[in-house]
Amino acid sequence: MSDAADVRGESAQIAQGYAVLARCWRQPDEALVDAIESGALDAIVPGIETVDLQRMRTEHARLFVGPKDPPCPPYESVYRDADEEGFGDVLGSSTRAVVRWYREYGLGLDPDWPDLPDHVATELEFAGHLVATESPATLEQFLDEHPRQWFGRFLESVRVATDEPFYRELADATERAAFE
Template identity: 30%
Template sequence: MIQTTATRPSITAGNLPSRAASYLVFARLMREAPSTDLLKFITGQEVLEASETEKVAVQYARLFLVPGDEAVRPYESVYCDALTIDTSTACSPYFPSSSHKISLNGYLGGPSSTAVREVYRQAGLDLAPASHELPDHLAIELEFMGRLLERRQTEQGKMFFHDHLARWVYDCLHQIKQKTDSGFYQSLTEKLEQFLLSEQALFST
């Protein structure tokens, strides 16, 4: 069982490879459900029933892939952007004739997704064609942080952390903790939150 309180940041500013690796591990775990080997490793269990891997895969899907009471959408756009609709040209009994715009929150593919992709490209990175994911997904933003720190680009890392990740990630993690019944994803989220708080502390100095 993980101790969730009184954990001090264990990863220091000087330990960049380790911090980068943490980002990459969290990125992997948020990107898709773990393989049996990965699951064995991170849970410290030498023997694992196939059904256990499947159980975690189902928990992952319930959280991140299908709609439902437990669903969380881990995208920056969903948390930070509003989608604006121009209704001035609609032939509808429901609109007054004057032009107006309607904004709704919680959508995919907002300006944040374009903005982070631009940051990735400025850093010489882009989404792999096989990744099938939007650029502002939590896993991709974490992976980008990992890649920057791997290259010791801490200033860029700090900027991205503040400009993007920190804007929404805590809300998202809070929602995951509230919604999921999965012990695995509860504890993963706890750990990620602690790690990001320690990162925030480092980036704030």
């Protein structure tokens, strides 16, 4: 195999890794449980062999949705546009900045995705897109300007707040992908 083919293959694998991480941050479903239990996600959540879908859904809602003041809001603007005392509002200036990135690379938001553009999953998907289509320098710039500005605080809050090993492992895997 040529060096160019090796690089393309590695880029495709990294892009797929970002896509898998993105999927894991969304509402759990049967397909995610099947992937975990089959071992397909061992690189992301090693050692987790069984999970309970209802328990995962409950924990996902408690951590990220609410009903009131979830401990780990999965939105960049909440962390970046915050005052010193706590969380900021959604749809702040950092949200508009990340949307400019998407538009600059010809992407819009999926109308079937009901969440905000600065959601952790959306930013990970975009990072995967950049790996597959742009230079490594472009990916690094995006990571520096967006995920690396807030993932640390977000991921640490997940580790502290969760009772589910899946979410602790997912936080660790996301940190490795964004910071290494």
